Amino acid sequence: MVALVLISILVVVFWGSLESMGRYGLKFLITSNWNPVDDEYGAFTAIYGTLVTSLLALVIAVPLGVGTAIFITENIIPEKIRNVIGLMVELLAAIPSVVLGLWAIFILEPFIKPFLMFLYDDFGWIPFFSTEPLGPGIAPAILILVVMILPIITAISRDSLNQVPMKLRQAAYGVGTTRWGAILNVILPAAISGIVGGVMLALGRAMGETMAVTMIIGNSNVFSWSLLAPGNTISAMLANQFGEADVGQLSSLMYAAFVLMVLTLLVNVFAQWLVKRLSLKY
């Protein structure tokens, strides 16, 4: 049954995108002109948006998540508090995407606007900050993605760290390391394969994340290097346009969906390979 579902998903999306692929070929991937009215489609902005938001969110979330995981596995603070923090991070994972999107629109975005304005005013000469932040945009999208993938990274890192056997910790302390000497040099490297697996999983999740991103990213297909400008991701685009698309547009959307599927599949497979590669034997 499961196999059936899996195969049929692949088939449907692929088949649906054939028409569009036939029309545009690979050019689809690099043009950014997306105009349903004129029946012209190029998905570059969306693809760029998907990659940039996911990767930057990862860059922020990984130190936060791993740091938190270390904090709750070592006995720097009493056990009760550690358990509470762990519980709260897990509950964060349960909050639905839409609700986070709602929060992002009304709370997060006005909150960071002054900071973004500051970036624009003082650093506008850097291409990444070159547009005036008007509201929805890539930057708040990155932040909300961070909030969404943090629980995954923290939970998996915590599990990996807990699985490092006691005898390794004893060996580390036995030669006279400090707590962080042991963590950075012995415990973390031993747990790294699990942590990387979790990070890759988070990346896959970030790329596919739809609702919160759609609500806050601005849905603009105009390409811009600036992180402060509105942008688009593949999933956001699908969410916005699928309901009312006509045949031609539909096919292009299918094509975009196919690209997304391929991307997430690649990440998943790469993750499994990387985890195997990095597993240190002990």
Add this chain to the structure above:
Amino acid sequence: MTTTSSPELPDPNLDTCISIQNTTISYGDFEAVKNVYCDIPRGQVTAFIGPSGCGKSTILRALNRMNDLIEGCSLKGRILFDGADLYAPEVDPVEVRRRIGMVFQQPNPFPKSIYENIAFGARINGYSGDMDELVERSLRQAAVWDECKDKLKESGNSLSGGQQQRLCIARTIAIQPEVILMDEPCSALDPISTLKIEETMHELKKSFTIVIVTHNMQQAVRVSDMTAFFNAEAVEGGSGKVGYLVEFNDTDNIFNAPSQQETEDYVSGRFG
């Protein structure tokens, strides 16, 4: 509760390295071992023997503050190392462990290369000399240089069990502690590896003070100069046992002319 024999060393020429004074160790409310008095001599091998559960490993771990890693573990009494109280409030356990090293029951090399296993410890202890030379010297002293010299860059886990344990010994030697504690180091190894490690201990005795916990009485006879015999008795009104020191003397005396009946019973195999 039998009386313990005198804690003073029989030979007044020997100098005390570690002095355990009325020490009781508890896990939470449960007392694991109580009222231990023992003066461990410098430059000799001291063995802790006794049946399982009598607290020998617990006392050993207390000597270099490894018990700190176990939550809820507390200690009453004093342990003096060269006159310094190991459990004074301002003492840094890291400093203690640099001077008192430990080899564990299960070989536990770091998941790094053989070279790094040894270099890591030396480096964090501030060694600034020739690392290659230190690695070679430590591996030679642990009698494992020949097996390792061609594969220094390979993982520590690629060695056999006995070799891994000797690597761990080499790692401990490399940080140049004054005392080496060994917690049943041969219990997971085959007899040949065990013999090799015992030979190593004879060599190491010239430069370090060694305290070894062992289940194997013959091993105690073979390697140690002094022996401490621990036993356990049931706790009144509760479950579990609490350990205590029965007798501490020259190995010869313990095994051939023990002064306590319990010791006599244990070494002659009447229980164990």
Add this chain to the structure above:
Amino acid sequence: MIYSSVPKSPERIPDLSYKHWCTRNIGSRILSVLAGFFAFLCILPLIAVLVYILIKGFSSINLDLFTQLPPPPGGVGGGIGNAMLGSIIVTTIASLIAIPIGVGAGIYLAEFSTGRGFSQFIRFGTNVLAGVPSIIAGVFIYGVIVSTRILFGHTFSAIAGGAALSVLMLPTVVKTTDEGLKLVSNDLRRAALGVGASRFVTVSQITLPKAFTPIATGVVLSIARAAGETAPLIFTALFSPFWPNGIFDPIATLSVLIYNFSTQPYDVQNQLAWAASFVLVVFILVLNLLARWLGRFASK
């Protein structure tokens, strides 16, 4: 450090004290503080989100909320009754599809499979399916059910929505069933077979009940996830401003309501979006805590 090979008594008592100023200790403390700060940053969003939902949503809680339909854009008053009912209906449909199939697949994997070939493929497929973005599930169901008008000629419908959600629930249910059954020790199975029970009876009356807790936990968690999903519903179940009209028509759900209303420029709609968030989050949190409480029985 003294590096000599001759043991000698130190002339003075060794200094074992904790040196506050030396680099490695300062570094250690800075890192600990940093880690603590990161942990704080981690839980900050949770607190912030919950607090705001509470503030903004709670004030709208009244009977109207549960019994009224949402007002037209620009109108006042109204509630989210249809959306609540709709969410329940759609989630139930999804569970009815996903639970039997998922548990069945899990049982197959754990009890009857040979551990290679086909079952390996299924496990791999399940893992991949778990990584599929929720919107792709929606796209898929759209392609299969909606555009082909396979359901008696209906397009967007509650059933389609339920089907999309079940695609998302499947991997979790399969996995937890598989793992839960694996935890049951083989001794128990052999004992049952030893008294002559057939494979089927063994599974249904011995192993399955034993594994009930982890399976139930997984099921509850996947229901919680399905209840909150939006993307797959956008073009399968769509939305409707009316009371549910049977399962073959578009239907309102809490999650889609929040999505629609939060992007509209009217205060009333925004307010309703917050209220709906409040209800949804409470529901999901309750499910999560339930799963956790169930999980406590598993460790017996």
